[in-house]
Amino acid sequence: MLIDCPWCGPRSEREFRCGGEGHIVRPETPDAVDDTVWADYLFYRDNPKGLGYERWLHRFGCGRWFNVVRSTTDHRLAAVYGMSDPRPELGGDR
Amino acid sequence: MSGGRVAGGVAIDRSRTIRFRWAGRDYTGFAGDTLASALLANGVSLFGRSFKYHRPRGLLAAGLDEPNAIVQLERGAATIPNLKASYVELYDELYAQPVNAWPSVNFDLMAVNALFKRFIPAAFYYKTFMWPNWLLFEPLIRKAAGLGQSPKNADPDIYAQLSAHCDALVIGGGIAGLAAALAAGRTGRRVMLVTGGAHWGGRFAGSEELVESKPAQAWIASALRELADLPNVALHNRTLATGHYDDGLVALCERVTDHMPLADRTGARQRLWRVRAGEVILATGAFERPLAFANNDLPGIMLAGAAAVYLHRYGVLVGRQLVIATNNDSGWHAAVSLAKAGARIVAIVDARTAPPPTLLATADAMGIAVRCGAAPERAVGGKRVRAVKVAALDAQGRLSGKSEHFACDTLLMSGGWNPAVHLHSQAGGGLRLDSALQSFLPNPRDGILSLGGAAGDFSIDSTLVAARGRVTDPVNAPVRPIWSLSRTAEPDPLAWVDFQNDVTAGDIAIAARENFRSVEHLKRYTTLGMATDQGKISNVSGIGVLSQLLSRPMEAIGTTRFRPPYDPTAIGVFAGHRVGDGLVPRRRLALDHRHVAAGARIEEYGGWMRPVAYPRAGETEAQAIAREVRAVRTGVGLVESSPLGKIEVKGPDAAAFLDRIYVNTISTLKPGRCRYALMLNENGTIFDDGIVTRLAEDHFLVGTTSGHVAAIAEILEEWLQCEWPGLRVLTQDVTTCWAVLNLAGPKARDVLDALDSSIDFGAAAFPHMQHREGEIAGIRARVARISFSGELSYEIAVPWRDVDPLWTALTAAGEPHGLTPFGIEALMTMRIEKGFLHVGSETDGATQPQDVGFAALLAKKKSDFIGRRSTQRPDSLRDGRRQLVGIAVDGTQPAEVGAHIVGVGRKAAIGSDGWITSSAWSPTIDAPVALAMVNDGAARIGEAVRIWDLGRWREGRIVERCRYDPEGARLDV
Ligand SMILES: [Zn+2]
Secondary structure, three states, X not given: OEEEEOOOEXXXXXXXXXXXXXXXXXXXXXXXXXXXXXXXXXXXXXXXXXXXXXXXXXXXXXXXXXEEEEEOOOOOXXXXXXXXXXXXXXXXXX | OOOEEOOOOOOOEEEEEEEEEEOOEEEEEEEOOEHHHHHXXXXXXXXXXXXXXXXXXXXXXXXXXXXXXXXXXXXXXXOEEEEEHHHOEOOOOEEEEEOOOOEOOOOEHHHHHHHOHHHOOOOHHHHHOOOOOHHHHHHHHHHHOOOOOOOOOOOOOOEEEEEEEEEEEEEOOEHHHHHHHHHHHHOOOOEEEEOOOOOOEHHHOOOOOEEOOEEHHHHHHHHHHHHHHOOXXXXXXXXXXXXXXXXXXXXXXXXXXXXOOHHHOOOOOEEEEEEEEEEEEEOOOEEEOOOOOEOOOOOOEEEHHHHHHHHHHHOEEOOOEEEEEEOOOHHHHHXXXXXXXXXXXXXXXXOOOOOOHHHHHHHHHHOOEEEEOEEEEEEEEOOOXXXXXXXXXXXXXXXXXXXXXXXXXXXXXEOOEEEOOHHHHHOOOOEEEEOOOOEEEEOOEOOEEEOHHHHOOOOHHHHHHHHOOOOXXXXXXXXXXXXXXXXXXXXXXXXEEEOOOOEEHHHHHHHHHOOOOOHHHHHHHHOOOOOOOOOOOOHHHHHHHHHHXXXXXXXXXXXXXXXXXXXXXXXXXXXXXXXXXXXXXXXXOOOHHHHHHOOOEEEEEOXXXXXXXXXXXXXXXXXXXXXXXXXXXXXXEEEEOOOOEEEEEEOOOHHHHHHHHEOOOOOOOOOOEEEXXXXXXXXXXXXXXXXXXXXXXXXXXEEEOHHHHHHHHHHHHHHHHHHOOOOOOEEEEOHHHEEEEEEEOOOHHHHHHOOOEOXXXXXXXXXXXXXEEEEEOOEEEXXXXXXXXXXXXXXXXEEHHHHHHHHHHHHHHHHHHOOEEOOHHHHHHHHHHHOOOOOOOOOOOOOOHHHHOOHHHHHHOOOOOOXXXXXXXXHHHOOOOEEEEEEEEOXXXXXXXXXXXXXXXXXXXXXXOEEEEEEEEEOOOOEEEEEEEEEOHHHHOOOEEEEEEOOXXXXXXXXXXXXXXXXXXXXXX
């Protein structure tokens, strides 16, 4: 894949590390949630066929993390955006 | 009578004779020949034995699709298995053997397998050898059924790798590729044109075809001249595209020296190119399909297009007396070329009832017998075809009526053409069935363009138009689909579909009967399209046979997705320089040369080359370790600890951030103080430990284990960037900015006091677990009073470049005190005596802080930190978890790490209570010492246990972890 790092522009996949699903929210007060909620945060992922949210690290580049929307069927990157940017809607072509 | 050299051949240079050796005999050929063309020119028609049945096999094809003539090139370390004779360029003193003949190609003991053909159908191996044990049969089967021999020695060759970028990568050096490169090159785009073989021009090189009114060879020559003059175009022959990945990434394998005599080769043998192209243009041509009739695998039966290539490119006539069997026009064109070169065409047999009248007229004018609506039923012959029986085809495509006998020495066949869609498919491109070609065409895909044969366009004119960017809609005369020829609905069990894997139409029928009806199942059940073939010859035909058997359209059966590599590629190409010492860089300590000079034995620990110990003359390693331990316990020792991880964490929120990272509370640490701290991952598992130092209010030095520093630096950034972007914190891994010498032992202070320093090392001025910055012997230093040995100890960090004078100063000042350099093993022995945790030895992926004595620490902290919630799960809170304890082992030998701890009166078979995690001989207490993780261990101190290792039992006792100075009195001095 060619990944369009928000800081460095398009670079080879070899320079990056995929950090798994994006927009996983850590419970605000972990002590206050039950084991099911905590397990959901730790282990349960959507693993969609088609477009999904991921976070990536430009490990051998600028060292910055960022979000992408990527299709797991054809590796197409539908969106690249910063860690603090709002999550784009996936729309109907998911 | 068989083939031989005739006039023509654009690739060969008749002025240069090449000597080579094949299957134990000497031959000659010409420069430019392949091994296959040279052997054909010498009249050789038997090239090997088949994979399963050891049937005699000859050449079928002229390129990478060759399934039969598989050779083992060269001997010893230089040997390479499974090359296609049609793709091996001839060089002086070349040495090659067929892969599948034992003891010789002409007398093959294994041919007995052929007698049992009816008993070795599809999936025979799976079914027959499942019981009692496949492993019993495997070595025998491997000998009987196999390709070449892997080299036994390490690969002596060098492989290079490089990256390239271009606007357009054109793959394929035929007419289509040359035209596409010209069109792109003339616009000024950066173009790379690559072709797998040595020669340019593809299938039409040297042929009678006209290209833009010029003879093909003249057009090719002028195209190459123009391309060579374009500065923005790079041409690479002997460069095969093997993999096509996402977003225009293509792997090319360039054979740099493979065509040279062994003695002349220097430098890299092959080169991996990683090309990122704006557009990938696939001009990869097409593969001709065989026809499936009985005995279609006899030597002397060849693809018609291959015979034309041998003639035009190498001036080799494959036979003298030919029958051509075809279902499309191309077989006729080959017949005409070969007839002009002097072959006698016995007959042209066309499955179509009405071939184009122009072809019929040409054959008539040349006096060639023609049979329309007919096909071969059976080839006759032993080690070479002698005749072919031909019968008429009825409306259903079955053979019927009386068969006709044609004597011949060669049978050429053409069952139609399959566009080479492999690279298109590898990159995720879809395929669709073309009913005229009865084959699969590439669907349009952004950034990928297929041209010429690869796009199912077999017209030169149309291809030239398409190469200039115009959209064309090539129209092909429909072939007559005849996937397997027999007189009944049942395919012939001796009609080969996949020659290399010995899969016949009959095997496909068995698979269909047993309900292996998807193409992926068919492939795995019959092995169709596996090995080096990867579907080049067999894929579409196999789908065709299955479609016929199941009366389902081919598109409903589907195609397999092609995967890289397109052709077998040496692992060395992918490894490049990353072999041996090039695999992982060896990291050397700042004072490596000093350690070596001091007699250290150096070994690798977590990527660092570190002193194990410094054995003196006549001393064993164990004796050296014991001496070094005693020196530190009673005097003073010096060890280099530079690999210890050092990460600076700075900013107004640094303390708050580290509170969230560590089990310990860091924000209460005062500047100039150190604290041992434990780091978990979010699962509550211990991830790392180390000393955290507060250098200033907003500035921390995070100490990590040597092996984990890179991972921790990355994790700290991940939390900061992804979870807490609001925290004002910067991190920087400074591990290799600072070299560290650790001076340890009761006389350590005496050594430092003897040096000129701005730091007061007095016990009250600089207590244990504190940190000072200053100068020692004129060198800027950061000094921490921390200890992994259990003795008074100073870790002195100085800029990496300044450590040599520090070593000199310390060893000089230490001499009166008997200062002893010590290695990792002495340090590890001392930490086991002290019962200190070593992350990765005592801990595994399930170890939590409460298991190693930090339950109180865990309970004390009020605020949240990484992993805390996971230490409150039911499994974390249950009684009886494995806990870190010491083990006193009876006898004089240390216990094995990994040995099981078993309660007295129990046997290993009914369960282990835990295991030894660290073990050493303790010179200090003169006994073996060990640490172990034991179920409910803390409550079992004093209990006698048995220790089991690989059938050996020993006795021992659970004890406290710390066996030396448990009060820590020696630290507080
Ligand atoms: Zn970047």
